Structures are given as C-alpha cells and as structure tokens.
Amino acid sequence: MSTIISIANEKGGVAKTTSTGSIGSILSRLNYKVLLIDLDPQADLTISLDVQAEDRNIFDCLFHHKMIIANKVNENLILVGGDPRLTPIDFMDSVKKDKEFQFENPRLILKSLLNQVSDKADFILMDCPPNREIITQNALAASDYVLIPSEAHNFSVNGINNIIEYLDAFVSAKLNPDLKLLGLFVTRYRQNTAIHSDMVEWFENNYPDELFKTKINENITIQEATQMGRELSIHDDIKRSSQLVKKSSPFKGLADYRELVDEILNRIDHESRKV
Ligand SMILES: Nc1ncnc2c1ncn2[C@@H]1O[C@H](COP(=O)(O)OP(=O)(O)OP(=O)(O)O)[C@@H](O)[C@H]1O
Numbered sequence: 555m556s557t558i559i560s561i562a563n564e565k566g567g568v569a570k571t572t573s574t575g576s577i578g579s580i581l582s583r584l585n586y587k588v589l590l591i592d593l594d595p596q597a598d599l600t601i602s603l604d605v606q607a608e609d610r611n612i613f614d615c616l617f618h619h620k621m622i623i624a625n626k627v628n629e630n631l632i633l634v635g636g637d638p639r640l641t642p643i644d645f646m647d648s649v650k651k652d653k654e655f656q657f658e659n660p661r662l663i664l665k666s667l668l669n670q671v672s673d674k675a676d677f678i679l680m681d682c683p684p685n686r687e688i689i690t691q692n693a694l695a696a697s698d699y700v701l702i703p704s705e706a707h708n709f710s711v712n713g714i715n716n717i718i719e720y721l722d723a724f725v726s727a728k729l730n731p732d733l734k735l736l737g738l739f740v741t742r743y744r745q746n747t748a749i750h751s752d753m754v755e756w757f758e759n760n761y762p763d764e765l766f767k768t769k770i771n772e773n774i775t776i777q778e779a780t781q782m783g784r785e786l787s788i789h790d791d792i793k794r795s796s797q798l799v800k801k802s803s804p805f806k807g808l809a810d811y812r813e814l815v816d817e818i819l820n821r822i823d824h825e826s827r828k829v
C-alpha cells in the first residue's frame with residue numbers, strides 16, 4: 555500500500571513545490587519507489603525536474619487515459635506532469651462532459667485513479683495549487699496525510715489557522731475521515747533574524763505536536779537547482795565535482811531536506827507499508 559501525502563497550503567510561494575520535489579527525490583534515493591503528481595496548472599514541479607510531460611500529465615491521465623501514465627525522473631522516481639488545463643473551471647467542465655464521471659462525486663475522481671497504483675509505489679506525493687478548490691479537495695480526499703510548509707512570516711499565521719480549521723471541517727464532512735495531519739514545517743528560514751525566530755516561537759507554542767523540528771533555511775542553491783531542472787542531490791554532485799575545494803558535506807538546503815525526510819519517516823510507520 556502506498557503512503558499518499560498531499561503537500562498543501564493555500565498561501566502562495568511557501569515552498570510547496572520545492573518541498574514536494576526535494577522530499578520525493580530524497581525518498582527515491584533512499585530506495586523507496588516514489589510517484590509525484592503535479593496538480594498545479596502552473597506545472598512548476600514538472601519544470602523543476604526538467605520533465606516534458608506531453609500526454610503523461612495529470613489532465614490526460616484523468617480525462618483521456620483514465621489511468622496513471624508517468625514520466626521517469628530516476629530509477630525510483632516517476633512524475634505525472636502538470637497541465638495548464640487543470641484549473642478548477644476546466645476540471646469541472648471536463649467532468650460534466652465525461653460520461654463516466656458524471657454521476658460520481660467530482661472530489662473523488664483522483665482517489666479512484668490512485669487506487670489503481672496503490673501497490674506500485676511506496677510513496678505518492680502530490681503538489682497542490684495555492685488554493686482550497688476542487689483540485690486540492692481531490693488531493694485531500696485521496697490522501698493518508700497532509701504536510702504543510704509555511705514561511706516564518708506573520709501573514710502565514712492566518713493561513714495556517716485557516717487550513718487547520720478547514721482540515722477539521724473536511725474530515726468531519728466525512729469526505730476523508732482518515733486524513734491525518736503529518737505536520738507543519740518552516741521554510742525559507744533566516745537564522746539570526748528576530749522576526750523569523752519570533753514566528754518559529756509562535757509555531758512552537760501553538761502547534762507543538764505538529765511542528766517538525768527541522769527548519770528549511772533560506773538557501774540560494776535550492777533555487778539554483780530547481781531553475782536548472784535538477785534534483786538537489788544531482789545538483790550537489792555536479793557543483794562539488796566542479797569546485798577546486800571539495801567540501802565533504804552536502805549544501806545546506808539538501809542537508810535540511812534530508813533531516814526533514816528522517817523526521818517524516820519517523821512519524822510514519824513506513825516499513826509496514828513498503829510495497
Ligand atoms: N529554502 C529556500 N531557499 C531559497 N529559495 C527557496 C527556498 N524554498 C523555495 N524557494 C524559492 O521560493 C520560490 C517559491 O517556492 P515554490 O514555488 O516551491 O513555492 P510554492 O508554495 O509551490 O508556490 P505556489 O503557491 O506558487 O505554488 C521559488 O522561487 C523557490 O525556488
């Protein structure tokens with residue numbers, strides 16, 4: 555059985571996509587079989603891993619193939635690409651035109667698609683768009699866990715409170731009573747910055763059980779890797795082999811995400827779920 559995780563936060567630019575790609579890549583290099591799904595019509599995850607999704611994208615999987623057809627990133631990592639047609643309006647239009655889906659709850663369509671592959675991947679990670687609309691609802695309905703990245707900024711406080719309230723309502727609405735909050739983690743953290751440490755203190759006080767200890771520091775090499783379409787570890791290898799002074803440790807952003815993955819694996823009873 556796959557462990558299915560949605561990476562979600564309605565607030566934009568909090569590193570949902572960066573975290574989905576980084577966590578997925580690290581898990582795959584720990585020998586887990588990982589399927590990534592890019593649910594954002596901006597398709598940033600697909601671009602950040604340099605994948606040309608063509609017809610192997612989520613829109614075609616849902617409305618043409620009716621099955622998961624993915625692109626290979628590495629031996630253990632595959633990706634269903636994003637598609638600009640996966641906006642809430644286009645999604646609902648396609649559902650209405652699709653005879654097969656007409657009588658189904660439109661929030662459960664992705665879940666039925668993922669049922670076909672649940673014995674083929676150890677982890678399925680879904681990068682959600684920055685809203686709570688029908689695509690995010692589909693992801694939450696299909697997931698075992700939701701993982702929430704957040705910046706250490708006071709604007710994030712409302713976003714976090716809102717999403718936690720929404721998850722409670724979502725669970726109580728019985729769309730997915732089994733959905734669990736895997737946790738919250740802070741991204742783009744700047745050490746020695748009073749406003750950031752104050753915000754982390756707020757998270758520690760308000761969500762002590764949910765907050766991961768690992769903070770992902772602001773790190774330009776992360777941006778560099780995603781802009782070059784490389785997994786963090788590949789970017790790290792290339793950078794270190796081309797430098798005169800070879801460092802023995804990986805760059806900070808990769809080290810941070812590896813630490814976060816350790817914490818995530820400790821929170822999930824992953825061994826019992828390995829395919
Ligand atoms: N730790 C980091 N250090 C530096 N830059 C980062 C870090 N994490 C993410 N970024 C950069 O921040 C920007 C936003 O990140 P990302 O696209 O992952 O956010 P998002 O939540 O997916 O955004 P959206 O809501 O638009 O989908 C990107 O340019 C990304 O490269």
Ligand SMILES: [Mg+2]
Nearest residue numbers: 570571594598
């Ligand atoms: Mg994104």
